[in-house]
Amino acid sequence: MLDRKLLKSLERVVGRQYVLTQPADLLVYSYDSSxxxxxxxxxxxxxxxxxxxxxxxxxxxxxxxxxxxxxxxxLSGGAAPVHGGLVVGVSRMSKVxxxxxxxxxAVVQPGVVNLQFQAMVAPHGLxxxxxxxxxxxSTVGGNVAENAGGPHCLKYGVTxxxxxxxxxxxxxxEVRQFGSTALxxxxxxxxxxxxxxxxxxxxxxxxxxxxxxxxEGTQVVVGIFDTLExxxxxxxxxxxxxxxxxxxxxxxxxxxxxxxxxxxxGLPTDAEAFLLIELDGLKEVLDARAERCAQICREAGARTxxxxxxxxxxxxxxxxxxxxxxxxxxxxxxxxxxxxxVPRTRIPEVVxxxxxxxxxHRVRIAKVFHAGDGNLHSNIxxxxxxxxxxERAKAASVDIFHLCASVGGTITGEHGVGSEKxxxxxxxxxxxxxxxxRKLKRLFDPAGLANPGKVLPAETETTMAGAHA
Amino acid sequence: MLDRKLLKSLERVVGRQYVLTQPADLLVYSYDSSxxxxxxxxxxxxxxxxxxxxxxxxxxxxxxxxxxxxxxxxLSGGAAPVHGGLVVGVSRMSKVxxxxxxxxxAVVQPGVVNLQFQAMVAPHGLxxxxxxxxxxxSTVGGNVAENAGGPHCLKYGVTxxxxxxxxxxxxxxEVRQFGSTALxxxxxxxxxxxxxxxxxxxxxxxxxxxxxxxxEGTQVVVGIFDTLExxxxxxxxxxxxxxxxxxxxxxxxxxxxxxxxxxxxGLPTDAEAFLLIELDGLKEVLDARAERCAQICREAGARTxxxxxxxxxxxxxxxxxxxxxxxxxxxxxxxxxxxxxVPRTRIPEVVxxxxxxxxxHRVRIAKVFHAGDGNLHSNIxxxxxxxxxxERAKAASVDIFHLCASVGGTITGEHGVGSEKxxxxxxxxxxxxxxxxRKLKRLFDPAGLANPGKVLPAETETTMAGAHA
Numbered sequence: 001m002l003d004r005k006l007l008k009s010l011e012r013v014v015g016r017q018y019v020l021t022q023p024a025d026l027l028v029y030s031y032d033s034s035x036x037x038x039x040x041x042x043x044x045x046x047x048x049x050x051x052x053x054x055x056x057x058x059x060x061x062x063x064x065x066x067x068x069x070x071x072x073x074x075l076s077g078g079a080a081p082v083h084g085g086l087v088v089g090v091s092r093m094s095k096v097x098x099x100x101x102x103x104x105x106a107v108v109q110p111g112v113v114n115l116q117f118q119a120m121v122a123p124h125g126l127x128x129x130x131x132x133x134x135x136x137x138s139t140v141g142g143n144v145a146e147n148a149g150g151p152h153c154l155k156y157g158v159t160x161x162x163x164x165x166x167x168x169x170x171x172x173x174e175v176r177q178f179g180s181t182a183l184x185x186x187x188x189x190x191x192x193x194x195x196x197x198x199x200x201x202x203x204x205x206x207x208x209x210x211x212x213x214x215x216e217g218t219q220v221v222v223g224i225f226d227t228l229e230x231x232x233x234x235x236x237x238x239x240x241x242x243x244x245x246x247x248x249x250x251x252x253x254x255x256x257x258x259x260x261x262x263x264x265x266g267l268p269t270d271a272e273a274f275l276l277i278e279l280d281g282l283k284e285v286l287d288a289r290a291e292r293c294a295q296i297c298r299e300a301g302a303r304t305x306x307x308x309x310x311x312x313x314x315x316x317x318x319x320x321x322x323x324x325x326x327x328x329x330x331x332x333x334x335x336x337x338x339x340x341x342v343p344r345t346r347i348p349e350v351v352x353x354x355x356x357x358x359x360x361h362r363v364r365i366a367k368v369f370h371a372g373d374g375n376l377h378s379n380i381x382x383x384x385x386x387x388x389x390x391e392r393a394k395a396a397s398v399d400i401f402h403l404c405a406s407v408g409g410t411i412t413g414e415h416g417v418g419s420e421k422x423x424x425x426x427x428x429x430x431x432x433x434x435x436x437x438r439k440l441k442r443l444f445d446p447a448g449l450a451n452p453g454k455v456l457p458a459e460t461e462t463t464m465a466g467a468h469a
Numbered sequence: 470m471l472d473r474k475l476l477k478s479l480e481r482v483v484g485r486q487y488v489l490t491q492p493a494d495l496l497v498y499s500y501d502s503s504x505x506x507x508x509x510x511x512x513x514x515x516x517x518x519x520x521x522x523x524x525x526x527x528x529x530x531x532x533x534x535x536x537x538x539x540x541x542x543x544l545s546g547g548a549a550p551v552h553g554g555l556v557v558g559v560s561r562m563s564k565v566x567x568x569x570x571x572x573x574x575a576v577v578q579p580g581v582v583n584l585q586f587q588a589m590v591a592p593h594g595l596x597x598x599x600x601x602x603x604x605x606x607s608t609v610g611g612n613v614a615e616n617a618g619g620p621h622c623l624k625y626g627v628t629x630x631x632x633x634x635x636x637x638x639x640x641x642x643e644v645r646q647f648g649s650t651a652l653x654x655x656x657x658x659x660x661x662x663x664x665x666x667x668x669x670x671x672x673x674x675x676x677x678x679x680x681x682x683x684x685e686g687t688q689v690v691v692g693i694f695d696t697l698e699x700x701x702x703x704x705x706x707x708x709x710x711x712x713x714x715x716x717x718x719x720x721x722x723x724x725x726x727x728x729x730x731x732x733x734x735g736l737p738t739d740a741e742a743f744l745l746i747e748l749d750g751l752k753e754v755l756d757a758r759a760e761r762c763a764q765i766c767r768e769a770g771a772r773t774x775x776x777x778x779x780x781x782x783x784x785x786x787x788x789x790x791x792x793x794x795x796x797x798x799x800x801x802x803x804x805x806x807x808x809x810x811v812p813r814t815r816i817p818e819v820v821x822x823x824x825x826x827x828x829x830h831r832v833r834i835a836k837v838f839h840a841g842d843g844n845l846h847s848n849i850x851x852x853x854x855x856x857x858x859x860e861r862a863k864a865a866s867v868d869i870f871h872l873c874a875s876v877g878g879t880i881t882g883e884h885g886v887g888s889e890k891x892x893x894x895x896x897x898x899x900x901x902x903x904x905x906x907r908k909l910k911r912l913f914d915p916a917g918l919a920n921p922g923k924v925l926p927a928e929t930e931t932t933m934a935g936a937h938a
Contacts, residue, residue: 104708180877181812
């Protein structure tokens with residue numbers, strides 16, 4: 001519980017109604033979409049850079065940790081106040097400050113919802129490329145914190161490639177400008193460093209985005225395969241022929257079953273793989289290009305291939321893929337979401353070894369791949385009511401981390417490290433590499449108040465590892 | 470002069486013939502392609518990460534500053550040893566270590582020449598997108614240090630968007646791994662931070678690159694205009710219609726005259742602007758797309774428009790643009806190269822005000838624009854033999870920095886800050902922002918040995934500015 005004087009000071013900054021301390025309110029802010037939990041001492045909802053700055057100055061004076069929060073769709077614990085303290089919600093900072101269509105630049109506050117923003121720029125023929133599965137709900141601020149990906153990031157790059165400048169409130173409360181509206185500003189790239197830092201460096205309060213023209217046309221090709229390997233072969237051939245798809249998505253049998261159970265889409269539940277290929281670009285060539293991808297699917301052994309040209313067909317084909325996460329979540333009382341990434345060509349062997357992990361730990365793993373960039377979402381199903389089952393799910397997840405790291409992959413593609421994966425950072429980085437990252441954290445946040453417990457393993461852990469080594 | 474014992478130690482590390490101390494040799498390494506100069510105390514040419522590490526450990530022990538050097542094509546002084554010390558040349562580290570065509574990834578040493586590397590991956594149907602004007606000579610290591618751009622970076626992004634991982638020798642001599650072969654590795658983005666740090670954080674000794682399919686086809690459209698404004702209107706219309714050109718390049722009358730004087734290409738020397746539009750992509754649509762761009766040029770008032778479809782025609786049209794820099798350099802005994810960047814739509818007013826700057830300082834400025842991303846190369850002609858003329862050129866350059874900063878632009882697009890522009894960083898960044906950048910520098914290089922005098926203004930300057938404020 002925060003002391004009365006601090007609460008009064010916070011109320012003076014943001015207004016009394018925007019400081020929440022009732023248990024029912026705190027509960028809402030105690031979790032995100034991961035398994036991480038932590039009860040905050042209070043929640044504040046500032047409305048401006050100035051207010052965020054004043055709030056963080058108070059945190060600094062009273063040595064209270066703080067966690068910035070957008071929509072709380074985070075899948076690795078990034079928005080959960082696992083060490084208590086203050087949650088700084090950005091829901092009131094949801095204005096689009098400017099859209100400069102001629103220069104293809106916009107400035108937004110962090111609480112703007114991704115899809116609502118897309119709807120605002122679409123009339124100008126423009127888009128903000130990152131399109132995480134959560135985009136209906138998730139905020140641009142959250143996308144920046146996690147360096148969010150999405151199906152279309154295969155072609156257009158993840159969030160960091162679309163951010164030009166940031167106004168950041170540092171943990172001290174000081175306000176800094178990183179980057180600018182110009183391409184490749186001089187000096188050190190603080191924008192690139194801040195994007196993906198998961199709220200551990202401070203809070204971005206104004207975000208300058210790079211927009212891109214909407215494609216003229218889009219077509220979708222879906223192939224159904226009897227083996228995951230065959231769908232992987234099709235992906236390799238498409239990429240090998242130099243076709244730059246806008247998205248390349250695979251679902252396995254468990255995921256298709258889940259989709260059919262919840263949102264019947266006519267998917268065959270006896271097939272092993274669903275491959276969706278989205279092509280975008282100039283209308284004139286999409287027909288030929290889609291036919292070429294369909295042919296590649298057939299040659300790789302697809303059982304059926306369908307091309308969606310009309311908007312309604314495209315939407316129907318995407319609907320199955322887009323409902324995968326929600327449908328899978330309905331299959332069992334809980335699921336552990338893993339998003340390890342591997343070099344694209346290693347996918348087939350990783351899939352084979354994952355099947356062994358399923359057997360070994362007696363768990364069911366529903367798999368959805370951003371296959372183009374090697375990002376594997378393995379959703380491990382379990383029942384929280386059976387602690388033993390949860391332990392097996394966690395053990396399977398750890399085995400997947402080790403497996404992916406062993407083939408040159410990494411422990412997260414787009415969900416971040418959060419509070420769920422810091423202990424696995426040592427699979428990717430040496431103690432010295434982690435020490436370098438820790439020094440960066442200290443530079444931005446000497447007192448360790450910004451989102452503690454996230455990204456980096458606790459110092460004692462590395463020290464102990466060092467002592468054992 | 471370095472002490473005898475240190476030289477002996479360096480010889481033991483790299484071999485006697487790879488430690489240069491003769492004045493004639495040192496002279497070669499005393500400058501780069503900018504106006505910066507500084508005589509090194511010695512030059513070493515290591516052959517491996519291990520040797521670079523051993524060299525930097527010796528530098529650290531003896532507190533000797535060092536400057537990494539690729540091909541020395543730097544235009545802002547980044548490779549010039551302005552504070553003396555050791556030049557660490559990477560010319561012997563020019564191996565391509567691996568090309569993984571299926572995963573579109575390659576690993577190279579820093580001394581690989583950009584264009585030679587392109588020739589090695591082209592048979593796989595792949596390219597490394599950054600294509601700086603210096604690509605025939607400049608090294609991938611230098612491209613990383615400067616976060617190099619190039620005509621095609623309009624569509625594909627600058628160097629940082631194409632680097633996945635780095636092996637870096639820190640100024641202490643320790644070897645660190647930044648990033649990995651996976652997209653978006655977990656933790657803080659040290660790759661993004663290192664790329665563009667101009668040799669002030671350490672030396673990259675292995676570079677993991679992201680490759681991209683070569684486009685299927687290419688066409689070039691060239692329009693000749695009677696005013697720079699008209700060419701700017703054509704650029705705005707092309708972008709406004711959502712056409713994503715691979716390159717959008719403008720040359721002004723002075724540059725065209727220079728090209729005609731040195732490499733006669735049939736350019737009219739009474740026109741004011743040459744606009745080159747490159748379109749790449751699928752063969753089937755290039756004809757229609759090129760015709761649309763030609764029509765836009767005509768409607769914007771182009772005097773003549775030519776479309777280059779055949780490879781020979783495309784090369785001829787590009788040849789004029791690619792010879793611009795060399796041709797302009799022949800116009801006068803020296804030139805000051807400025808590469809400020811402005812928001813694209815501000816180009817016409819910036820061009821008008823530049824003409825006033827030419828009159829005010831009685832200088833001639835030949836202008837070449839990467840017009841798509843607002844990067845203006847203003848080549849200010851002067852004669853080094855007339856110090857007064859040089860002073861006027863410098864004054865014009867400073868006015869251009871101020872002008873570009875005043876319209877929301879910046880002091881460098883792709884040439885870096887080097888030793889020529891640190892004092893203008895304060896046009897873009899506040900003293901607090903610069904202090905944050907300085908803290909990053911200290912984190913990587915506490916002793917200040919890595920390429921001193923570059924990127925950030927000398928500390929006394931900011932302190933004095935602070936004292937005056």
